[in-house]
Amino acid sequence: MTVTVLFAAGEALWPEYAPHLRAAFDEAGLDAALVTEAEPGAVDYIVYAPGSPLQDFTPYTRCRAVLNLWAGVERIVGNPTLTQPLCRMVDPGLTEGMVEYVTGHVLRHHLGMDRYIKGAPGWQQIVPPLARERVVAMLGLGELGLACARALKALSFAVEGWSRSGKTGLDIPAHHGEAGLEALLRRAEIVVTLLPRTAETENLLDARRLAWLPQGAVIVNPGRGALIDDDALLAALDSGALGHATLDVFRIEPLPEDHPFRHHPGVTVTPHIAADTRASSAARVVAENIRRGETGEPLLHRVDLTRGY
Template identity: 40%
Template sequence: MTNPHASPSLGTLVFYSKFDDFGIWKRALQSQLPALRVVQADEVGNPEHIHYALVWKPPAGFFQPMTQLKLIVNLGAGVDSLASRDDLPAHVPITRISDPNMARMMAGYVLFATLRHARDIPYFEAAQRRGEWAYRHPRNPGDIRVAVLGLGELGAMAASELQRQGLTVLGWSRSPRRIEGVQCHAGLDALNAVLSQADILVVMLPLTADTNGLLDRARLQRLPHGAAVINVARGAVVDQLALTELLQSGHIGSATLDVFEREPLPSGDPLWSMPNVLITPHLASVAIPASAAKQIADNLVRVSNGGAPASQVDLRRGY
């Protein structure tokens, strides 16, 4: 492929995100493409001069006036926030960031959360708060069944890391997958059987029309009594009210939640005060500018040369 630095005039990229640092992303992109003009959304001037957009949850109508747009890059792996928009130009490809560092970050979070439950750390945390020396013998890792729902790029790496720890790992996805050391299952008909075996459930599914509300009360109740739930996907995949009530009843023993139906999680939500729940603010895996900029730059050059970008998204499928 042509060296990105050799391209004299790529045009202008607009950046929009309320959660990411514009300055860091601009420096990372221009280190790859010095000739690229990078502007924030409020610096655009004439939107007809915009050729590329690097965005996370832009406001309604954002893309409408960008008549020369060639590429939309979603600032993350999940593209559900773009799926229901009515201002997306039909001819403009959309890509997601596919960065090995994001996959490693996600796998690290899932590994931490899973081992925390596998080693009964919430039990010992509760004992510490009581000032009690409460011994509980560790379980054999092979006797702990971990179900990973979603075996895409991030889910597959997480499942592989878990099985390396000696845990019994079951994977579930819409279409068949093969991952060494992981018992892979596919299709909706297989989901209930996977759930019924899961001592620890890890949710890593993209949010699509098919997965919205997939883990409803009935499916959550199929988990063995005392099972743990880890959600690093999207809050809407899980019925949050049902999850909360099952945590309160003890049917679900504990949870690690990085995503919620509404974000930020409202201050009065009962999940905040539950001792068997660990909450983190949607940070299990985020795009790292220094490593992701190379992929973005390569795609900008591909598109500017009339080619197709890598990691292109099919919004009809939701990923």
């Protein structure tokens, strides 16, 4: 029986994704019709992206899963009409891109490369410590956080992680709770934030917690803009308590030209490029979840709607 897959991720993405999705369906042996319009009652799966015109899921009574093309689900998870299973995107290409971004910027700050890139005067032979002597805090131990933590560990950094729920059985030291966060931040010279945005994580790094960091610590945030209190971050940079912040995500995107981050000497702004979903590999994840839905197997990367991720 042919399953109907509604592509509701926006017109702009259709030319990019359509051929890859159809190829992935064929590769998975799926008899699937990929469409951009259909009667709601005839739709079996929805391929989705936040910002889609589709906001009312109530008529989609036959839909067995909503398959998000983004890793972040905060813009859909609170939709009260969404009763269907929701799966976020964990794309191998996205993960690789995030690992490259995080590793590159952690190494940049660890080695103090900015002073040379910007043309430090004189002959300043400032030798950095070895990676094993540098504590890196990974805030967030999901798929992306763990992948980045392991890459940094492979370079001998002293990586320790923190998560809200607490993780056990990992190959890096893991902390949780307020006490665990404080203990880790008080020792961390580089902090990477890869947590989801929830009510509990918004403004996680506020003035009080930023003050726990050692003098001159660096923050790399490719996770969510709302994880850090903007005003508190700027104050910590202005006072010299923080050494630098490399930010890839923001509360408003694109970041307004007159935003203080744009012109602050202690801030590096990158335009949300740390990791992106690759259509070729993401299509295989979508196809695999449809195959699982049709065979009764558990869906991959299913979101807990009560927790928000």
